[in-house]
Amino acid sequence: MERRLTSRNVSLDWVERGDQAGDIVSVHLIQNTYARLKAQYAEKLRQNWVEQLESPNQALEQLSLAACLIELWRSMYGAIPTTEQEQLLENTAPFPGFVDLACGNGILVYVLLMEGYNGLGFDACRRKSWETFPSEIQECLEERIFIPRPFGDVLDLEQIGAAIHTGDFPDNTFIISDHADELTVWTPLMAALSNPSSPLPFFVVPCCSRSLAGSSYRYPPPKEGGPIQKSANGNPVARKVDDKIEQNLQPASGDLRALRAIKIEEKAESGFLNSMIGSLAAKTMSLAEEIGFDVEKTWLRTPGAINMALIGGRQQVTSEWLKNPGSIDSLTKRNQEDAVLKKIMEVVERECSRDGGIRVAAKLWVERTKSLHRGQGTVHQA
Secondary structure, X not given: OOOEEOOOOOOEEEEOOOOOOOOOOOHHHHHHHHHHHHHHHHHHHHHOOOOOOOOOOHHHHHHHHHHHHHHHHHHHHOOOOHHHHHHHOOOOOOXXXXXXXXXXXXXXXXXXXXXXXXXXXXXXOOOHHHXXXXXXXXOOEEEOEEOOHHHHOOOOHHHOOOOEEOOOOOOOOEEEEEOOHHHOOOHHHHHHHHOOOOOOOEEEEXXXXXXXXXXXXXXXXXXXHOOOOEOOOXXXXXXXXXXXXXXXXXXXXXXXXXXXXXXXXXXOHHHHOOOHHHHHHHHHHHHHHHOXXXXXXXXXXXXXXXXXXXXXXHHHHHXXXXXXXXXXXXXXXXXXXXXXXXXXXXXXXXXXXXXXXXXXXXXXXXXXXXXXXXXXXXXXXX
């Protein structure tokens, strides 16, 4: 549950919207916001850098991602940064709050809070960099291990021996899951479990591929390795969960030409979805769609690398929030809660079957998260 370390300059290149067109978040707006954030925060973050296993360039990545989220939230909620409120001499539209899963060094939480967006972050292991932030920021960074509610139902949580989080967040909270490893595939599930009648929106940047038990597992690529399929009306179609696809194997040792060909292919969407991270993204998207989410794809581009992010529930939140700022009326959806919860448990039971069932998967999960809490987890280096 720790961040993968890269120095990518994130930009929201495009959002695929099914049968809708236009209204794409402007890349220029994101670039302008990133330039402002870099000028305002980068030097101070570099001067106060204390993480020995991370490069100071990690700060630039987090500033870039903050710029993406700020412009995304502007389009979803009409919420604007504090600096713009001061210039316009008016308050922003209400923002529901965010949570940053596996927040790592906490920079993203720090920047978003400083920009006026209320929220918090938690990680299995407290980081040295947290102590470099103002006290009011430190209060929003929590050392907790995440125990999914379905696992908590079959475990004695009092025996965990650490502060835990079961993924229950206030209504309408926006979930950020950036390189959250074990939490990646859990993100849409916890978003729906937190409020089955009105699931929480989320932003996922996949990283290391894990099963629901937290074990290393490479998901097979989507059927035929192609892009995410669409129905006749343009909406995404969830893949069959029992599709048996041969995993993309590495070329023979020393076959550099074949390896280079694979790397070039991964720069296209079809090739990306055959990669480990692409297959994880497709799996996460498939699970989200299966439990009722409307999911969109976003490319996070840098020279020499392409990463895909997933945005869940954006269209519904945007339309409902602007109609009734500050509250999404879910009273008409209450009768759907039992059906949603039943579907989620079907998904969890099916996905945990490869690890021996929910109880065995829960024990594996706790064992791994405890090691992360004790600081025995590894930090991912690019």
